[in-house]
Amino acid sequence: MRRQPHRRNMIWITADQMRGQATGFMGDPNVHTPNLDRLAAEGIVFPAAVAGTPLCCPFRGSMLTGRYPHEAVPGHEYPLPEGMPTLAQPLREAGYHTAYFGKWHLDGFKEKGGRAAMHIVPEERRGGFDQWLGYENNNSQWDCWVHGDSGGGEEHYRLPGYETDALTDLILDYLDERTKANSGRPAEEQQPFFTTLQVQPPHNPYVAPAEWMDRHTPGALALRPNVPEIPEYEIPARRQLAGYYAMIENLDWNIGRILEKLDELDIADDTHIIFFSDHGDMLGSHGQFLKTTPLEESLRIPFIISAGRLSYGEERGYVPAPINHVDIAPTTLGLLGLDVPQWMDGTDYSAYRIPGQDMAGEPDSAYIQLCVPTGHGHSIDRPWRGIVTRDGWKYVVLEGQPWLLFNLNNDPYEQVNLAFNMAYSRKRAELQEGLQQWIEKTNDSFPLPDIRVR
């Protein structure tokens, strides 16, 4: 017999810098992702999902707190504010066992002070999870150190082999342990769990095990049409993409190992899986690399709500809502049948997955921001604010200045900027009105441009 929804388990699988376009089910011709395709086919896909701030630390702060970056983690190497509750709190109050594995990047460690992979996040700054084994930041997939406590006291060691494979091994062990802890107990006494696998691939450096690297040849890749045919951009784009796709295929294989384990332990039916990334990667589109820009390759993330096994009792299909970073925690609680605390700003989208439930209070747009520029090369050098609408428009402003206006319905590669086109001044005013509402609603502040037509 199926357990009550609130007793189901939850696994988040989170990639780093994996853009939303780079999967088989989204039509990328260069990559084979059979396990992600299976999750997508059996679950709910949000093709319009966005990283409200396309940058690690702010995204992760919002992911765990359901609050916008300006109220949580505004910029690169900013810490999660002292004492701020995370998703772990309502989960633990509801009796969940909670465990976090992998990349954290929320302790405010400054990379110029040494290698963040060797930084030990203090126990009281691990977000309130029962178990926590991970690292602040790594960027070296063959030399991945973890620090923390996976149940047997503090430990610090170098993971064997490739990061994604080794972190997945930790999750597989955890699934074994939780199943063992519940074995022999009646269903109502079994403790459900929340766990997450947070891997850094396909973040640069673009390196995967040889078995995966062998599958991709830079010159044979089909580039997005917005990668300029200029050697300075095209050559590095091809070289990076070959490794990028290898890393994604390796991650996909590891997701397959998790699905097999859930089957083996007979908990596939009882386990929700949410797959997403913290932002994308430009990889040569518009002659740009990496992130922090609101362009599609940086902003758009994969987002799937699925389960360990196909369930005919749940909704499937594609949902056009621009689900955002702040919505992940509320949606997680909603899927588990738990109340969303007042301090979370995001929207619970679980009704799209749960049969017989209707969405209420769904916004018609997502609020996107870069509060604090990183100062890194290949990044945007000033703050911006913007809005992405459910009906396919994107509008972004710099301080006191319009910047970008795209109709994604007919221009998915963002080749025509309408921000200064008089024919679209009314659309621009409408979108700026929506943007202003977001700024007010979220207690943000930003000098909007004067866009009155003279």
Ligand SMILES: [Ca+2]
């Ligand atoms: Ca990241």
